[in-house]
Amino acid sequence: MSHLMDCKHNTELLSQSQDRPLTWRERMAMRMHLMMCKGCRNFEKQLAIIRKAAQELTRKL
Numbered sequence: 494m495s496h497l498m499d500c501k502h503n504t505e506l507l508s509q510s511q512d513r514p515l516t517w518r519e520r521m522a523m524r525m526h527l528m529m530c531k532g533c534r535n536f537e538k539q540l541a542i543i544r545k546a547a548q549e550l551t552r553k554l
């Protein structure tokens with residue numbers, strides 16, 4: 494499926510989405526990829542957990 498971006502690009506976008514707003518085109522491509530790709534869904538989950546933990550740590554400091 495050539496319209497799907499590869500996992501490396503997708504994880505880069507996921508990381509960037511923590512720092513900047515993605516364009517709708519990027520978000521669409523990311524959602525499409527996440528629907529098809531279990532590996533990247535797990536990565537997204539872990540990223541959310543890490544982010545939450547980091548926020549809680551920052552609050553405590």
Ligand SMILES: [Zn+2]
Pocket residue numbers: 499500501503526530531532533
């Ligand atoms: Zn993937």
